Amino acid sequence: MNIYVLLKRTFDTEEKITLSNGKINEDGAEFIINPYDEYAVEEAIQVRDAQGGEVTVVSVGTEEAEKQLRTALAMGADKAVLINTEDDIENGDQFTTAKVLAEYLKDKQADLILGGNVAIDGGSGQVGPRVAEILDIPYITTITKLEIDGKNVSVTRDVEGDSEVIETSLPLLVTAQQGLNEPRYPSLPGIMKAKKKPLEELELDDLDLEEDDVEAKTKTIEIFLPPKKEAGKVLSGEINEQVTELVQLLRTEAKVI
Amino acid sequence: MARKVLVLGEVRDGTLRNVSFEAIGAASLAAEGGEVIGVLIGENVSSFGNELIQYGADRVITVEDEKLKQYTSDGFTQGLLAVIDQEKPEGIFFGHTALGKDLAPRIAGKLNSGLISDVTAIDEAGGNLVFIRPIYSGKAFEKKIVADGLIFATIRPNNIEPLSKDDSRTGEVSSLSVEIKDLRAIIKDVVRKASEGVDLSEAKVIVAGGRGVKSEEGFDPLNELAKVLGGAVGASRGACDADYCDYSLQIGQTGKVVTPDLYIACGISGAIQHLAGMSNSKVIVAINKDPEANIFKVADYGIVGDLFEVVPMLTEEFKKLKVNA
Numbered sequence: 001m002n003i004y005v006l007l008k009r010t011f012d013t014e015e016k017i018t019l020s021n022g023k024i025n026e027d028g029a030e031f032i033i034n035p036y037d038e039y040a041v042e043e044a045i046q047v048r049d050a051q052g053g054e055v056t057v058v059s060v061g062t063e064e065a066e067k068q069l070r071t072a073l074a075m076g077a078d079k080a081v082l083i084n085t086e087d088d089i090e091n092g093d094q095f096t097t098a099k100v101l102a103e104y105l106k107d108k109q110a111d112l113i114l115g116g117n118v119a120i121d122g123g124s125g126q127v128g129p130r131v132a133e134i135l136d137i138p139y140i141t142t143i144t145k146l147e148i149d150g151k152n153v154s155v156t157r158d159v160e161g162d163s164e165v166i167e168t169s170l171p172l173l174v175t176a177q178q179g180l181n182e183p184r185y186p187s188l189p190g191i192m193k194a195k196k197k198p199l200e201e202l203e204l205d206d207l208d209l210e211e212d213d214v215e216a217k218t219k220t221i222e223i224f225l226p227p228k229k230e231a232g233k234v235l236s237g238e239i240n241e242q243v244t245e246l247v248q249l250l251r252t253e254a255k256v257i
Numbered sequence: 258m259a260r261k262v263l264v265l266g267e268v269r270d271g272t273l274r275n276v277s278f279e280a281i282g283a284a285s286l287a288a289e290g291g292e293v294i295g296v297l298i299g300e301n302v303s304s305f306g307n308e309l310i311q312y313g314a315d316r317v318i319t320v321e322d323e324k325l326k327q328y329t330s331d332g333f334t335q336g337l338l339a340v341i342d343q344e345k346p347e348g349i350f351f352g353h354t355a356l357g358k359d360l361a362p363r364i365a366g367k368l369n370s371g372l373i374s375d376v377t378a379i380d381e382a383g384g385n386l387v388f389i390r391p392i393y394s395g396k397a398f399e400k401k402i403v404a405d406g407l408i409f410a411t412i413r414p415n416n417i418e419p420l421s422k423d424d425s426r427t428g429e430v431s432s433l434s435v436e437i438k439d440l441r442a443i444i445k446d447v448v449r450k451a452s453e454g455v456d457l458s459e460a461k462v463i464v465a466g467g468r469g470v471k472s473e474e475g476f477d478p479l480n481e482l483a484k485v486l487g488g489a490v491g492a493s494r495g496a497c498d499a500d501y502c503d504y505s506l507q508i509g510q511t512g513k514v515v516t517p518d519l520y521i522a523c524g525i526s527g528a529i530q531h532l533a534g535m536s537n538s539k540v541i542v543a544i545n546k547d548p549e550a551n552i553f554k555v556a557d558y559g560i561v562g563d564l565f566e567v568v569p570m571l572t573e574e575f576k577k578l579k580v581n582a
Contacts (some may be wrong), residue, residue, distance in 0.1 A: 013530040017396040024397065035511045094362070095371055101545045108557040115304070118358075121393055122512050124374035126362035129330070133366035138441040139330065144504075159355045160456050161441075161505040162449050168442035178497075178511060179504040215405070217371025221387070222400040231535055232557035242560050243570040246542065247578065251559055254540040256462075256519040257486075257578070 001053030001148075004108065006101060006115035006127065009065040009073060010034040018243045019031060022223060024096045031257065033068045036116025039176035042183040043146060044114050045076040051148060053111070058104065060097050062086040073194035074186030080199040088204045093120075093216035098130030100214055101206045105135060110171060117142045117175035125175070132173040140166055142177035259291035260408070262348035263340065266297045266309050266317075267356055273305050275459060276352030276421035278312040280301040285313050285420060286379050286534065287386055287408055294318060294344060298336040298563045300326040306430030313420040316429040321578045324437040328356050329446075331440040334363055339435040341368070346407075353411035368481050369409040370440055376514070377416040394510040394533035415516050423547070450503065455489040462488030462519045465508055465535070467546065468495040469524015469564055476502055480569040485575045491515065493531045509534035513535070521562040521571075527552030544568065 011017070012030035019025055033041065042104045044055045050220035056079040057072040062066045069080035082101055084233075092100075095225070105113065114180065125141070144163065145156035148170070156163045176246035186194070204211065235242040250257045259389040262284040266277040285295045294394075295309035295317040306317035310532040320336035337360070349364070351357035353375045365372035377398075378389040385402045388410055392399050403409075415580070457463065464483040466476055476490065483490045491513070508515055520538035525531060527543075527550055535541070536555045543556035544567045555561045559565055 011393065013533070014528070016529065017393050019397070024393075027503075055461075093317060093367075093373075095365070098362075098366065104553040123390075123392055123514075124372070125358050125396060126365070126372055126374060129359065129362035139363075140442060142355070155442075158505055159447075160458065161503075162447055164444050165444050165446040165448070167445050172565045177504075178507060191483045204553070217403065218373055218401050219403050220399045220406040221382075221403050222327060223392070223397055224400075226395065226537060227398050229541075229555045232559065234553060234556075234559040234561060239560070239562050239566055240570060242562070243567060243574050246558055246575045250519065250540070250542070251578075254519075254557060257542045257575070 001051045002109055002111045003038050003044045003048055003053055003055045004110045004113045005037070005055060005057045005072070005190055006104060006113065006131070007037045007057045007059045008034040008060055008067060008095065008116070008123045009043065009059065009068040010118045010119055012058065015139055017225065019225060020225060024223065031068065032052050032111065033063070033071055034119045036120070036176050038183040039178070039180045040114035041072045041075055042078060042181045043176060046181065047112065047146070047148060058083065058101065060085055060100050066092050069199060071186060071196050073197045073199070074190040076182055076190065079197060082199065082201045084201055086201055088211050091216055092214065092220065094124050094126035094130060094167050095217045095220045096214045097115065098127050098134065100204070100207065101127065102131045102134035104202070104211055105131065106176070108137060112170060113173040115173070115175050117177050128173060128175040134172070136175055137171045139173040139175070140168065141175045144172060144176045144179045145221070146180070258289055260288050260347040261292045261294065261344065262288045262350065263296055263344065263346045264314065265295050265337065265357070266305060267352055267354060268297070268299055268302055269545070272353065273308055274416040275419070276412060277309070279312045279414065279417045280350040280352050280547070281309065282419045283376070283379055283410070283412050284348060287348045287350070294346070296337065297434065298325055298333050298339050302428055302562035303432060310428040311424055311426050313534060314428065316431070319430065320435050321430045322435065322437045327444050327545060329440050329442055330359055330363055331442065331503055332437055333360055334367070335437050336435050337364060338367065338382045339433055343433060347391050348408040351411045353413045357411045358490060361409070365409055368407060369568070371403055371405065373401050373403070373410040375413050376410045377413050379417065387424050391514065391560055395537045396533050404445065413516070415461070429554030429557050445571050449503070455487065455511050457489045457491055457515060459509070459514070460489035460517050462486040463515055463517045464521045464523065465493065465525060466487055466496050466497060466501070466523050467493040470501055473501050478565065478572070482521070482568055482572045482575070485572050485579070488517070493525045493528070495526070522552050523568055525552050526550045527555065528549045531564050535562070
């Protein structure tokens with residue numbers, strides 16, 4: 001089975017966000033594999049272990065994403081590909097990323113492509129379905145279970161708390177939801193082995209893409225932080241009095257009840 | 258510049274979702290005097306056409322087929338592309354719901370178009386429509402404009418005001434016949450587990466539990482309170498990781514990002530990853546034993562106390578209010 005995982009490097013979830021010169025300040029921040037992509041890496045490894053084949057993790061970004069790709073290799077992926085767009089693309093959007101990924105994937109004869117259902121930084125959740133559309137293969141988003149039997153696939157999908165059981169077939173693209181699995185930590189031997197696993201670096205030129213082909217359709221004109229939330233009132237007195245006061249406040253002051 | 262704008266209306270459990278009316282509100286801003294066309298796709302959906310018109314659509318196009326009874330990406334894509342092909346809109350709006358998130362990127366890919374997801378406000382600056390959306394799960398926001406082509410956006414529930422309903426508004430509801438070809442993915446079964454039908458992302462009131470809830474049964478008083486308030490129950494990652502509840506309830510940077518009118522955090526310490534998912538709620542109430550808990554820093558109102566004592570009292574108090582009302 002020929003398996004690909006789409007992976008993004010993101011800020012750690014415990015990081016506070018600050019701005020410098022109107023941009024997100026990355027100084028000193030910890031970076032991780034986007035948590036939803038981590039489920040995708042884990043699932044890919046499990047599918048390979050059960051069915052045979054090879055797992056390739058692919059990231060579009062800067063050379064800094066090499067660290068996250070190495071982590072995925074240490075978890076057990078076989079190969080990594082970094083499509084380094086640092087010199088070619090200044091302000092890409094989801095159209096850009098999907099186009100680059102699909103161009104890379106189009107002649108790879110992937111049986112299964114996995115990704116996270118959303119990245120916790122940009123939060124758009126577009127890239128997976130866009131890639132599937134360009135490759136003209138079916139996709140299922142926010143999956144919590146994946147079972148493969150030959151070409152037939154049974155998938156359970158989270159739909160706002162309900163679960164849909166869906167039957168489809170390979171080739172297929174799926175995006176992972178929390179609950180799909182428990183991602184493993186890289187083991188020490190895994191980390192040692194990862195250093196020797198192949199990590200290929202490509203640029204737009206290698207994909208026969210021009211900058212114009214992938215020019216963003218949308219543009220960010222400003223980034224700002226939400227107004228700082230002031231700490232409110234901590235009530236006092238007997239608990240039952242506090243409860244009565246709270247309900248009053250919600251009615252008359254906050255007017256939400 | 259007057260534009261023709263499509264809005265996909267979404268029917269769930271036999272009613273139109275609120276976010277569809279909010280999307281019409283957004284579309285009418287983007288239309289700038291042009292036409293707002295509601296689109297309904299499903300098996301028997303034309304009866305909802307008038308309601309879209311009462312909420313501001315100028316007319317409605319329906320695509321009906323038994324293969325469209327349940328949402329599938331393949332089925333709805335075929336239906337919607339037929340409408341787009343006929344109308345050639347300059348704008349498209351969806352709700353940022355499970356359906357919208359699944360379908361919109363594919364349609365955008367098909368049309369070679371941009372897509373601005375999860376929009377919480379729309380503004381105008383220098384002749385451009387400016388779309389405001391959260392990034393880093395609401396730890397920051399960005400303003401986006403369309404650089405090229407179609408204006409296509411998904412609207413986060415509970416953020417953009419719908420137009421007021423006007424029962425006297427009338428408009429044409431027409432049907433478009435589309436031959437729905439093979440679906441590559443078939444829904445075999447749907448297992449419902451959402452509580453009382455109130456969806457977390459659209460709930461006006463959310464009662465959420467953290468590690469302080471201590472067990473699966475510990476969610477019982479929270480469920481009671483949510484029921485009285487007509488709200489939904491959510492959870493922190495701590496509660497989910499401890500197996501007190503299902504991951505589908507998780508609110509935070511991993512999990513759902515919510516913006517209800519009222520968020521009641523019970524036994525939640527307030528880790529950054531959780532705050533990212535809920536701190537943009539309109540009013541936040543924190544109930545926690547630990548007066549130093551982080552959650553009090555973002556709460557509008559706080560009660561330092563045991564949730565198992567406070568929550569049932571709150572439920573009783575709200576019940577009284579209902580009786581008196």
